[in-house]
Amino acid sequence: MKKSILIVAIAIVIIIAGISSTVLIQSNNNTDEVNMINAENTANDSEKIMVTTTTNVITDLVENIGGEHVRVTGLMGPGVDPHLYRPSASDVKKLQEADIVFYNGLDLEGKMGDVFVKIGREGTAVWAVSENIPHESLLSLDTTGHFDPHIWWNAELWMEAAKVVATGLSEYDPENSQTYDANLEEFLTQLQNLNENSLEKMKSIPEEQRVLVTAHDAFQYFGHAYGLEEMAIQGWSTDSEAGIREIQNLADEITERKIKAVFVETSISPATIEALEAAVQDRGHDVVIGGELFSDAIGEKGTSEGTYIGAFKHNVDTIVRALK
Amino acid sequence: MVLEEIVTIFFGIFTDYTLRYVALGSAILGITSGALGCFTVLRKQSLFGDALSHAALPGIGIAYLFAGTKDSLFLMLGAAVFAWFGGIVTLGITSTTRIKQDAALGITLSVFFGLGIVLLTYLQSTGGASQGGLDRFLFGQAAALIETDVLNLGILAAGCFVVLIVFFKEFKIATFDSAFGQSLGFPTRYLSALLTSVIVVAVVIGLHTVGVVLMVSMLITPAAAARQWISSLKNMLILSAIFGGISGVVGSMISSTTEGMSTGPIIVITITTILGISLMFSPKQGYLFQYIRKKRQYQNNSKTISSISKETNPRS
Amino acid sequence: MMEHKSEHRNLQEGKVYPIEIRNLSVTYRTEPALWNIDLNFPEGNLIAIVGPNGAGKSTLIKAVMGLVPITAGKVNVYGKSYSKQRSKVAYVPQRGSVDWDFPTDALDVVEMGLYGKLGWLRRPNSQTRKKARECLEKVGLGDYADRQIGQLSGGQQQRVFVARALAQDPQIYLMDEPLNGVDAITEETILSILENLRKEGKTIVMVHHDLQTVDKYFDWVVMLNRSLVATGPIKEVFTKENLDKAYQEKQRVSIR
Numbered sequence: 001m002k003k004s005i006l007i008v009a010i011a012i013v014i015i016i017a018g019i020s021s022t023v024l025i026q027s028n029n030n031t032d033e034v035n036m037i038n039a040e041n042t043a044n045d046s047e048k049i050m051v052t053t054t055t056n057v058i059t060d061l062v063e064n065i066g067g068e069h070v071r072v073t074g075l076m077g078p079g080v081d082p083h084l085y086r087p088s089a090s091d092v093k094k095l096q097e098a099d100i101v102f103y104n105g106l107d108l109e110g111k112m113g114d115v116f117v118k119i120g121r122e123g124t125a126v127w128a129v130s131e132n133i134p135h136e137s138l139l140s141l142d143t144t145g146h147f148d149p150h151i152w153w154n155a156e157l158w159m160e161a162a163k164v165v166a167t168g169l170s171e172y173d174p175e176n177s178q179t180y181d182a183n184l185e186e187f188l189t190q191l192q193n194l195n196e197n198s199l200e201k202m203k204s205i206p207e208e209q210r211v212l213v214t215a216h217d218a219f220q221y222f223g224h225a226y227g228l229e230e231m232a233i234q235g236w237s238t239d240s241e242a243g244i245r246e247i248q249n250l251a252d253e254i255t256e257r258k259i260k261a262v263f264v265e266t267s268i269s270p271a272t273i274e275a276l277e278a279a280v281q282d283r284g285h286d287v288v289i290g291g292e293l294f295s296d297a298i299g300e301k302g303t304s305e306g307t308y309i310g311a312f313k314h315n316v317d318t319i320v321r322a323l324k
Numbered sequence: 325m326v327l328e329e330i331v332t333i334f335f336g337i338f339t340d341y342t343l344r345y346v347a348l349g350s351a352i353l354g355i356t357s358g359a360l361g362c363f364t365v366l367r368k369q370s371l372f373g374d375a376l377s378h379a380a381l382p383g384i385g386i387a388y389l390f391a392g393t394k395d396s397l398f399l400m401l402g403a404a405v406f407a408w409f410g411g412i413v414t415l416g417i418t419s420t421t422r423i424k425q426d427a428a429l430g431i432t433l434s435v436f437f438g439l440g441i442v443l444l445t446y447l448q449s450t451g452g453a454s455q456g457g458l459d460r461f462l463f464g465q466a467a468a469l470i471e472t473d474v475l476n477l478g479i480l481a482a483g484c485f486v487v488l489i490v491f492f493k494e495f496k497i498a499t500f501d502s503a504f505g506q507s508l509g510f511p512t513r514y515l516s517a518l519l520t521s522v523i524v525v526a527v528v529i530g531l532h533t534v535g536v537v538l539m540v541s542m543l544i545t546p547a548a549a550a551r552q553w554i555s556s557l558k559n560m561l562i563l564s565a566i567f568g569g570i571s572g573v574v575g576s577m578i579s580s581t582t583e584g585m586s587t588g589p590i591i592v593i594t595i596t597t598i599l600g601i602s603l604m605f606s607p608k609q610g611y612l613f614q615y616i617r618k619k620r621q622y623q624n625n626s627k628t629i630s631s632i633s634k635e636t637n638p639r640s
Numbered sequence: 641m642m643e644h645k646s647e648h649r650n651l652q653e654g655k656v657y658p659i660e661i662r663n664l665s666v667t668y669r670t671e672p673a674l675w676n677i678d679l680n681f682p683e684g685n686l687i688a689i690v691g692p693n694g695a696g697k698s699t700l701i702k703a704v705m706g707l708v709p710i711t712a713g714k715v716n717v718y719g720k721s722y723s724k725q726r727s728k729v730a731y732v733p734q735r736g737s738v739d740w741d742f743p744t745d746a747l748d749v750v751e752m753g754l755y756g757k758l759g760w761l762r763r764p765n766s767q768t769r770k771k772a773r774e775c776l777e778k779v780g781l782g783d784y785a786d787r788q789i790g791q792l793s794g795g796q797q798q799r800v801f802v803a804r805a806l807a808q809d810p811q812i813y814l815m816d817e818p819l820n821g822v823d824a825i826t827e828e829t830i831l832s833i834l835e836n837l838r839k840e841g842k843t844i845v846m847v848h849h850d851l852q853t854v855d856k857y858f859d860w861v862v863m864l865n866r867s868l869v870a871t872g873p874i875k876e877v878f879t880k881e882n883l884d885k886a887y888q889e890k891q892r893v894s895i896r
Contacts, residue, residue, distance in 0.1 A: 006416030009409055013439075016386060077449070084459060086445055235584075241460070244467045244580035244587060247342045269460070271468040275342065278470045282341035366742060493764065497752050500742050504804075507705045507731035508756035509723070555743045555788050 049173055052098035054109050055082050056297050057152050058129060058161075060308045062102055064187045065165045069176050073098070078300045081267045083110045083237040095119050100172055102165060105130040106138075106149035108296075110237055127168045129161035139220050148236045150295075153222035155195040155312070159188050194309055195225075198316045202226045209323040213254060213262040215273050218295035228319070233272045242272045251279035254287055261290030261322035267297050290322025333577050342467065343580050349469040349477055350533045350572030350591055353542060356481045357526045358568025359488060359561045361543035362550070363519055366499050366557075371426070372414065374540035375433045376520070377527045379410020381440025381536050384461050385447060396473060400528045403461075407524040410436050437536075464535035466576065466587035477529050484522050488561075495519055496557055533572070534588035541592045542568060549599040552606035571595035656719045658683050658812050658843040659704060664713035666696070666703050673699045675867040677713070681812075682860060684841045686834060688848040691864035692887050697847040698734070700864065701814040705731060717812070726756065730805035732815040735798055740790050746800050747785040750775050753807035775803040780829050795826030802830055813837070815846040819853075831857060854878060 048071040053059045059074035066072070075091050076082055082104070087095075092115060095101055103109055103116060105128025120126040130151050137157060138147045151157045166184040170177035202210070210227055212219055216234040223230035231250060233242045254262070254276075262277060264270040273289060280287040293315050299305030305314045336343045364373045380403035387402025410432050417428040444459065460468075488495070494515050497505040502512040523543070530539040550564035575591030604612050659681040666674040674696040681687055689697045702708045704715050706722055717725035730753070750772040751764050758764065776782050779799040789797060798818055805813055813834075819827055834844050838859075848854060854861060855874050863869040863877070869886040870877045 005412065006420060009412045009416065013409060013413070013436075016382075075449075080448060085448060088445060088449070240584060241463065241465060241586040241588075242467045243582075243584050244342055244346055244576065245583045245585065247467055248336075248340060248580065249583075251342065271460075271465065275468045275470050279341040366739075368739075493752075493755055493758070494760070496744075497755055500744065500749075501733065501738050501752070503702075503707055503733050503737060504731055504752070505755075506707055507726070507729070509726045510755070551743065556745070556748070557743050560743050 049169070050097065050099045052094050052101050054085075054103040054112070055080075056301075057308055057311075058102050058104060060298060060306075061129070061158075061162060061187075062165055062169075064308075065162060065180055065183045066169055067179065067183050069173065069179065070169070076297065078297050078306075079267050080297055081238055082108050082296050083239055085109060086111050087115055096122065096124065098124060100124070100168055101126045102129055102168065104128065104149055104151075106147050106151070107237075108149035110239060125168060125172055127164055129164045132164050133157055133160050139224065148217065148220045150218045150236065151221055152308070153219055153312070153315075154225040155191045155198070156225065157221060158308070159191050162187050162191070190309060194312055198226055198312070201316055201320050202228065205320060205323045208257065209260055211254075211257065211259050211323075212319060213250065213259065213276070214293060214295065215263075215265050215268045215270070216295070218265065219293075222315075226316075233276060238268060247272070247276050247279055250276055251283060254280050255283040255285040258285060259287065259323075261288050263290050263293045263319070263322070265293050265295040266299075267295060288322075291318035293318060329581070333581060336580065337573065337577065343576060345469045345471055345474045346466050346533075346580075346587060347573045347576040349474045350466060350576045350587070351569045352474070352477045352481045352572070353526075353530050353533050354546065354568030354570070354572030354591070354595070355565040356484050356529055356568075357539070357542040358546035358550075358564040358566070360484065360519075360523050360526045361545075361568075362547040362557070362561050362564050363495060363499055364523060364543050365547040365551070369425075370544045371429050371433075371540070372411070372520075373523060373527070373543035375410055375414050375429045375436075376407045376524055377530070377536045377539035378433045378440070379413075379436035380404070380407040380524075380527055380531065381437055381461065382406050382443050383409075383440075384531075385440055385443030388447060389443065397476065399461075400476075400531065403531055404524050404528050406436065407527050408521065411520045411524065440536075460535070461531050462535050462537050463586065464531065464533045464538070464588035466533045466579075466591075469532060473532065477532070480525050480529055484525050487518065487522050491515065491518065492558070534591060538588055538592050541595065545592075545595045545599050546571070549595070549602040552602035552609050567595060567598050571598060657681060657716075658718060659845070660716040660719075661700075661704070662714050662716075664700075664703060664715065665711045666699055666708055667711045672866060673708075674703065674864075677864075677868050679862065679868060679871055681843055681845055683843050684838060685843060685860045686838050686858045687843070687845045687860040687862060688854050688858040689845065689862045689864060690848055690851060690854060690886070691869070695865045695886075697864055698816050700862075701731075701816060701845065701847065704814065705729065727808070728811040730808040730810035730813050732801050732805050732813065732818055734816045735794065735801065735818075735820070740792075740797060742789065745786050745788055746776060746781060746792065746796075746803075747772050749789060749800050750803045750807055753804035756808065771807055772803075775806040776800075778806060778833065779803045780825070793823065795822035798822050799826055799829060802833065806833070811842055813842065813844045813846075815844065817847050817849055819846075820849055851883070 049066065049069055051062050051066065051070050051072045053062055053072055053074045055076050056074050056078060059072050062070060062072050073094050075087065075094065076085055095115060096119060101116070101119060101124055103112070103126070107113065116126055130149065133151060138151075140147050152161065162184055166180045169180045210229060211231065212223055212228045213231045215232060216238050217230065217232040217236040219228070219230045219232075220236070222228065231253070233246050233250060234240055262273055264273045270289075277287055277289055294305065294311040298308055298311035299314070304310045333343075337347045338344060361373065364370055383402035383404070383406025384399050386406070387399045391398045414425075414428050414432040417423050417431065418425050423431070494505075494510055497508075497510060498512045498515040498519070505512050526543070527539055530542055534542055546564040546568040547560070549567050550560045554560040554563050571591050571594040575594040576587055578594070579585040579587040579590040602610070604610050607613055657680040661677050661679040664674055664677040665672065677700065689700060691697050699708060703710055704717075704722060715722055717729060722729070747769065751768050753775075754764070754768045754771060758768065773782070773785060776785055779802055781796060781799055781803065784792065784796065789800065792800065802818065805815075818830060822830075837844060846858075848858070855878055858874055860872065861874050861878050862871045863882055863886045865886050865888070870882040
């Protein structure tokens with residue numbers, strides 16, 4: 001074995017490792033810069049409340065309620081799967097340095113549970129935005145007593161989450177509680193309109209087509225609220241491996257009921273849905289992929305789908321267009 | 325009732341799209357890794373296959389980093405390149421330092437795997453549609469196999485077998501007596517590298533079905549099972565391939581019976597069961613027959629001893 | 641590093657020897673395994689290579705075949721480089737260098753000797769099988785063709801290796817301790833085969849461990865201890881004096 005070949009191989013590996021970590025550090029810096037630019041600069045940075053959130057749905061929520069008084073750092077960007085997300089050391093640091101932490105709860109951030117407990121014990125205000133949702137409103141999928149965490153796709157339940165954020169901010173910063181309440185009122189009105197609008201749009205889907213098939217069970221609350229039957233390949237966590245049986249059963253059902261479209265999700269590989277599509281087509285039914293839905297995250301900041309409202313509308317429009 | 329179920333599932337291999345291609349893809353993996361695994365086992369490099377599979381992980385991450393696409397072929401290329409690196413680094417460490425092969429394997433395996441996990445963790449934070457589930461390469465996601473995937477796998481496997489057939493006697497002599505092979509003029513170092521490359525291709529095939537972590541068992545177990553029954557290299561390869569293929573098909577079938585059953589691990593359990601049966605029941609080497617033979621021998625010896633003592637001591 | 645005045649007997653200038661070694665040195669990392677070896681192997685002789693452990697005996701024959709990298713010097717086989725003359729040389733490695741649990745039978749191993757002649761593209765065929773069988777007969781293992789090599793005794797395994805070398809029809813045999821730990825029948829069989837080969841004018845070079853039998857079996861000896869101590873016909877060179885030099889301690893060997 002030529003020594004030179006070995007040295008070249010090791011060198012290449014080290015160089016690639018080096019490049020990767022440099023890119024990593026770069027991108028972390030970029031995220032911070034983007035946050036800075038987007039936070040309204042009417043007040044001094046040092047006077048703003050430092051909030052760290054998990055999913056970008058929550059980031060959007062906190063920015064809506066907190067307005068110019070908060071500077072929000074979201075750990076997970078668009079396209080990130082919160083079920084599998086493992087916090088890095090810098091993530092934990094961001095949580096520790098925050099004044100307030102808002103996360104979803106109900107085990108959405110499946111691999112981060114311990115971290116929140118730890119941070120809470122150290123004195124930081126930690127809030128699960130789902131904590132006030134009454135148990136009767138929560139949906140349970142399996143026999144283990146776990147609840148489906150994807151509450152944000154029901155606009156009414158998301159109102160409860162907004163209230164939690166307002167409470168949390170007011171508790172920390174009572175001086176500005178009036179502002180928070182005002183922002184909350186406005187946001188609640190927007191959510192109310194969104195809710196009514198969506199219900200209206202869904203009516204244009206013929207009854208037999210009111211079935212939503214996605215990669216994982218992110219839309220139970222959505223389906224319940226807006227009149228769609230929801231089916232998925234993976235369960236409510238992407239942790240489990242997609243099974244052959246699930247695909248077979250779904251393919252049978254979709255073919256039988258002649259459902260027009262199935263949907264991929266932005267934060268999940270389309271491979272499983274594509275496999276489902278192929279299985280259905282093989283059974284002789286011409287199903288298509290109706291579009292991409294935002295499931296565990298909303299869109300890129302600065303785009304129209306980069307807000308909760310925008311992403312919600314996108315989902316509704318995509319579904320309606322495909323199933324009409 | 326149960327029989328009905330089994331028959332339905334069996335025919336499902338032909339009739340049901342998903343099961344057909346999952347079983348086919350798994351069979352392709354089983355056959356290829358079964359045949360090639362014989363060489364890793366005989367070269368006493370079983371864990372080398374493990375190092376190669378774990379080394380593939382960062383390759384997947386980097387392929388995604390640079391290409392930003394979940395394009396299956398590109399990811400497989402990245403996996404292959406890094407698995408190959410892993411092989412070179414392992415062999416390089418043993419030949420240029422005092423570190424022995426087992427330590428070199430451990431080092432390479434953990435470093436590359438660690439690098440892979442770091443990359444995957446980083447990628448999860450950048451998001452971007454479709455990165456999701458690079459995790460699936462750890463344990464495979466067999467259920468997502470479609471026709472084009474299986475076609476690609478089939479081509480790769482065919483390539484492996486062409487190499488195997490063309491270079492069979494060269495691989496045989498390089499494995500059995502490499503010094504002698506060299507004296508005949510065969511470049512055994514390059515043959516070793518070629519064999520490693522073909523095994524890397526097998527690892528890439530296995531990414532989809534059993535994933536990086538379990539791949540090693542598909543290389544070792546069919547070969548170990550076949551060795552129990554067969555004493556010629558060519559037949560060992562054939563039987564090992566058959567065992568591997570069967571475990572792929574049967575594993576797929578079993579995992580399709582219940583919701584939420586992962587296919588990759590079930591395939592591994594199937595081939596391990598085949599190994600267990602082989603260890604117990606193979607005529608020459610199996611425990612059961614050895615036990616019977618020993619018992620018989622003991623009985624024969626007792627009879628002989630007592631008849632001898634009767635002869636020498638007619639009165640007792 | 642040892643400096644010995646080496647005894648060279650019966651070297652002739654201008655003659656083409658089966659193997660010529662000039663200034664050969666082989667180093668492993670920083671240790672010299674062989675140092676400045678100057679040596680000719682005469683044709684038609686049974687040649688023993690002897691020396692203490694670590695003397696470089698195996699290394700010497702491996703260096704001839706290019707199996708270990710040569711630090712300095714060169715080797716000629718019938719005047720040309722070894723790589724051009726492979727078909728003229730057969731290697732019988734140490735028995736322990738191979739895993740006898742390998743799934744194959746005696747016939748198959750002997751057939752491997754013919755892989756060189758088959759080259760890259762041709763496969764073993766009925767001709768190679770026939771030749772292999774003949775060679776097995778010559779070593780007395782004709783009935784063992786289908787036997788698993790793991791089930792053979794040490795002596796039988798050694799004979800299989802010899803049969804493999806016979807199949808190559810070479811001019812030169814390079815053997816590494818073939819008589820080590822074998823039964824009487826095997827020893828007899830191998831020696832009588834080698835004797836016949838010698839009569840046919842073949843050259844046999846053997847690393848040999850048993851000093852007691854050197855003058856009984858061999859015509860020529862190479863005495864090695866990293867560097868060359870002495871080489872030449874047994875009667876002249878295999879002396880107490882040279883033995884002491886090679887082993888650097890008194891050897892209890894009866895010399896006739």
